[in-house]
Amino acid sequence: MLSRCVLLGGLLAVQLAHGQAVFDGSRLQLPVVTVGAARYSADLALVDAANLVFRLDPASLATLTGGSAAQPTDPGFADGVLTVPIVRIGNDNYAASLDLVGTGDFTFKVNPVSVRWLGSRSPAPFKKDSHIVSTSFFHWFAANGGQRSGPWPPLEGRQNWEGTPAWWQTQIKQVMSANIDVINVHLIPTTEERRITLFQGLKALLDAGYDIPNVAPFLDPLITWDGKPKLDLATAAGKKAVADQYVRFYEQYFQYVNHPDAANQLATIDGRPVLTTWHFFVNMNNIDKMSRDDLFRPLREAFASRSAIFDKPPYMVTTALNPPIMGFSDERVATFEINQYYHEFTHNAVTSVQLKPGYWDQNVRTPGSFLPRAGGTHYAQAWNRVHAGVHRVYVESWNEYDEGTGIYAGSVSGPYIAPGSQNRNTDTWSATANPFEYIRTTAAGAARFNDTPALDALVLSHTLPNRIAAGATVDASVMIRNQGDESWTGAAGFRFGQLAPDPVSFGGGAPVVDTEDEIPLYGGIFRGRPVTFRLKLTAPAAPGRYLVRWQMSRAGQPFGETLTTAIEVN
Numbered sequence: 001m002l003s004r005c006v007l008l009g010g011l012l013a014v015q016l017a018h019g020q021a022v023f024d025g026s027r028l029q030l031p032v033v034t035v036g037a038a039r040y041s042a043d044l045a046l047v048d049a050a051n052l053v054f055r056l057d058p059a060s061l062a063t064l065t066g067g068s069a070a071q072p073t074d075p076g077f078a079d080g081v082l083t084v085p086i087v088r089i090g091n092d093n094y095a096a097s098l099d100l101v102g103t104g105d106f107t108f109k110v111n112p113v114s115v116r117w118l119g120s121r122s123p124a125p126f127k128k129d130s131h132i133v134s135t136s137f138f139h140w141f142a143a144n145g146g147q148r149s150g151p152w153p154p155l156e157g158r159q160n161w162e163g164t165p166a167w168w169q170t171q172i173k174q175v176m177s178a179n180i181d182v183i184n185v186h187l188i189p190t191t192e193e194r195r196i197t198l199f200q201g202l203k204a205l206l207d208a209g210y211d212i213p214n215v216a217p218f219l220d221p222l223i224t225w226d227g228k229p230k231l232d233l234a235t236a237a238g239k240k241a242v243a244d245q246y247v248r249f250y251e252q253y254f255q256y257v258n259h260p261d262a263a264n265q266l267a268t269i270d271g272r273p274v275l276t277t278w279h280f281f282v283n284m285n286n287i288d289k290m291s292r293d294d295l296f297r298p299l300r301e302a303f304a305s306r307s308a309i310f311d312k313p314p315y316m317v318t319t320a321l322n323p324p325i326m327g328f329s330d331e332r333v334a335t336f337e338i339n340q341y342y343h344e345f346t347h348n349a350v351t352s353v354q355l356k357p358g359y360w361d362q363n364v365r366t367p368g369s370f371l372p373r374a375g376g377t378h379y380a381q382a383w384n385r386v387h388a389g390v391h392r393v394y395v396e397s398w399n400e401y402d403e404g405t406g407i408y409a410g411s412v413s414g415p416y417i418a419p420g421s422q423n424r425n426t427d428t429w430s431a432t433a434n435p436f437e438y439i440r441t442t443a444a445g446a447a448r449f450n451d452t453p454a455l456d457a458l459v460l461s462h463t464l465p466n467r468i469a470a471g472a473t474v475d476a477s478v479m480i481r482n483q484g485d486e487s488w489t490g491a492a493g494f495r496f497g498q499l500a501p502d503p504v505s506f507g508g509g510a511p512v513v514d515t516e517d518e519i520p521l522y523g524g525i526f527r528g529r530p531v532t533f534r535l536k537l538t539a540p541a542a543p544g545r546y547l548v549r550w551q552m553s554r555a556g557q558p559f560g561e562t563l564t565t566a567i568e569v570n
Helices: 002-010 165-178 192-207 236-256 292-303 374-385 437-447
Strands: 027-036 039-046 053-056 077-078 082-091 092-102 108-110 116-120 132-137 182-185 214-219 272-277 315-318 340-348 350-355 392-395 457-462 473-482 492-496 529-537 546-555 556-568
Touching: 027 082, 027 556, 039 546, 053 092, 092 272, 132 340, 165 192, 165 272, 165 437, 182 192, 182 236, 182 457, 236 292, 350 374, 374 437, 392 437, 492 529
Parallel strands: 027 077, 132 182, 132 392, 182 214, 214 272, 272 315, 350 392, 457 556
Antiparallel strands: 027 039, 039 053, 053 108, 077 082, 082 092, 092 108, 092 116, 340 350, 457 473, 473 529, 492 546, 546 556
């Protein structure tokens, strides 16, 4: 409780949040406060951070002469107490009350006992019982390098998989449009420069306001220690060699995803960093001698100063079917272990399923294996088998190219058969000639499975004016991020505007424009993507200070975060 009180009084540099009441580090902004039958707007300036003391700014006080009707979350003043049901501080919501301690200058002091954390404006962190969709994500691609012999060319052509930050952004957008929560990023010592460009692409999206998928390292021992003597995990050197791989991954991540939200985008379960891995038994001896603490201590030493998640022992996800397996694994899933469309495994009271769209490695292996896609039919059926008792869905894979298991946007022109191979099979990417066949199936299945609401929205920034001349028209913009599983289009009735019924209209509503923001490619504003609405506001003829509430809506039904403003018309 004390730490939350300190936060309320001591945040000196936070991103301005928007809503009913806002504390920006120096001022408590109240677009509306009810006093008896009257309503006002006012700002309280922080004058004593140590004791959480605020003072009314007389210049900010004004009577609200009209506008939106009262709401239960409106602040109110009565009997010497200012009650603030919701105040936004950075990315969190709090409730608090302030006692009037100086009647002459209207000085208020926060009642520490009243401060309550109401939750984050971002999605809730994952817990053990959360429903999470993850996918394995490989980074070894370049225009003329990495895997190039897969049977399913991408929509843009394999030669255009350049491995640059800009190209990675297109891949992450596809992942996001599939409602995938976590990418398990391949961790090998080769082609690291492309993992770095992936991280640079993630940073660019964060800078643009995207809520990117969470990131976890996926250690590949077979490639990492290929051709080398087996590691002995009974020795300090063997333990360190494994831990060093994860340390290097996070070092690169923090260096190149240099963003205030970087740590928040790392995959965690119950506040613990998620580590994933493939087979240990091929390249290592004495696997039973490796402990969770052998990973925890180096990670804590390296990164506890960057994020509190490293103060907790890691959450370990391993393979399931080929022993020996780490004894301290928290989850086990048959990743890259079995060629089935659907495989279910329960470990430690966590039920995980692996879903696979198909498998076809006969361009690179003889005789290889073939698990047909049949136009996406088997993958859709696999998703339909996911039941209420499942906690995790792991999609194998996003882009394992040569083995033909990817679900990226693919070419529908037919499979590629490598010249000189013994590959004699054939298959169909999509029964409906849809490049996004597997992305759409994943998005729909994930929406049925995950814990994310279908409709939600977050206000990121705005340029709504505080003052407008009577009858004047001004331009403004509001950036909103989709926080729900359902994509937004203008055709489906998605728009941003005043929250109805509002007695005074500023005429500032705007629909989603279906020809912008890559909607023709992705089919809508997908979860985690921001969109900027350009508004044209016209002030009423009557002067006064008006309370205006704004919100997203679909076909007239509002949803998501409310933006509350007081506009002076003079």
